[in-house]
Amino acid sequence: MIESKSEIRVRYAETDMMRVVYHGSYLPWLEVARTDMFRNSGLSYRKLEDSGFSLPVLSIAVKYLRPAVYDDVIEISVCLKERPRLRIKLEYELTRGDELIATASTEHTFIDKSGHPTRPPHDFTELMAKHFGG
Amino acid sequence: MIESKSEIRVRYAETDMMRVVYHGSYLPWLEVARTDMFRNSGLSYRKLEDSGFSLPVLSIAVKYLRPAVYDDVIEISVCLKERPRLRIKLEYELTRGDELIATASTEHTFIDKSGHPTRPPHDFTELMAKHFGG
């Protein structure tokens, strides 16, 4: 299992006229958490893209439990629970202090520069071996 | 069943460095489709909010099947299949010409100005009666 925690502060731009955070604004936060998870594991997603790989989002699901508001500090936990096969499935919990405000999941797969599914880059495979066994 | 179709053209702002549409950019499109569905049914979501009701998003799920790119014309079909009880569940299909590029679903419930769940406004209840029977 790989786990990581990130923190963001809600920007004014992320709110809508319901006076809470726009539901779509959570998606960039999940992405911040994913990038941090890679970085904390010694893998730079930026370098990974520079070397010709991308990890697009195949599916996304979010449950909104309580509204977040402007200037809130939100902690996003992301977790890779199982060794990925074709799809990399990530699970997220968003909390404000002790309150769980949302849960989410995303699925990803590696593609190459031409946009075709491809085997994961070597660094990623090594990271999986390290965490989930050879 | 209530159905509606909307069309959008992909904006440059909606793309990301993978050279396709950013996955989060689909959420505003779903919302355009919802607003149009209400409008086409004779209900203005704007007036509905002016009269003190809101219809926040409780959950969202999107499956991305094929990438959309800048300047694409995308058709979004939205459908309310069942008479809503506590939750209003909407289903979406996004197509480019004959190609299905994504599917999605959202759940909503009416809240009042204080943010508490509330019974739907009269106009909405009437619309449901008209489509799903008294």
Add this chain to the structure above:
Amino acid sequence: MIESKSEIRVRYAETDMMRVVYHGSYLPWLEVARTDMFRNSGLSYRKLEDSGFSLPVLSIAVKYLRPAVYDDVIEISVCLKERPRLRIKLEYELTRGDELIATASTEHTFIDKSGHPTRPPHDFTELMAKHFGG
């Protein structure tokens, strides 16, 4: 002079907790107007990028005169007043019915795939000759 008019309807996503349109949401609208101006002149900005050119924004200025709100229909007029030399300067007026709600200007220059300034593509030079004389 080249002129073009576009129309957008304000999306919920484009509002913020001040209950009006977020000031940053105007920038994608200007871009919609630019793309339409090119299209109406027989030039596809998408094809232009496909052929290796880009037209990044060098500067932007917006004056907000009256707030726009959700579901408003906004007309964006864009105008290229002078034959561009090194920089292409565009001017914009945003109106809601008879009301002028914002004015803006942007400056652009052509760059090639490596990111360096370059001479405009042939189609663009021809368009300029057609409008501003040989």
Add this chain to the structure above:
Amino acid sequence: MIESKSEIRVRYAETDMMRVVYHGSYLPWLEVARTDMFRNSGLSYRKLEDSGFSLPVLSIAVKYLRPAVYDDVIEISVCLKERPRLRIKLEYELTRGDELIATASTEHTFIDKSGHPTRPPHDFTELMAKHFGG
């Protein structure tokens, strides 16, 4: 003079298909810098809005000098140089390491809940007196 520095890391969502940061993505960063400037001065913009004041953007101008890319760490300096009269004018410099990548300015004025221009809240007037003399 009041000065403040903030730091952001570029999110994937903030890029576009030109493979650099979308020009509109800078506006939320300026706002992060403004909010931090207030916070660092002992003023919470969130509380200010809770007490019935808002500080909308009247105008914005940005000059883009060098592209920012995904995962860059950008420092945003914001500065209030002169005691504000009717308009509060803020100036910004965005740097990546030693490189100046953009400059910007915004103008603001206080409005009340009904959207009309109003005198600044007491805390703000005190802050100005402290920095620019009684």
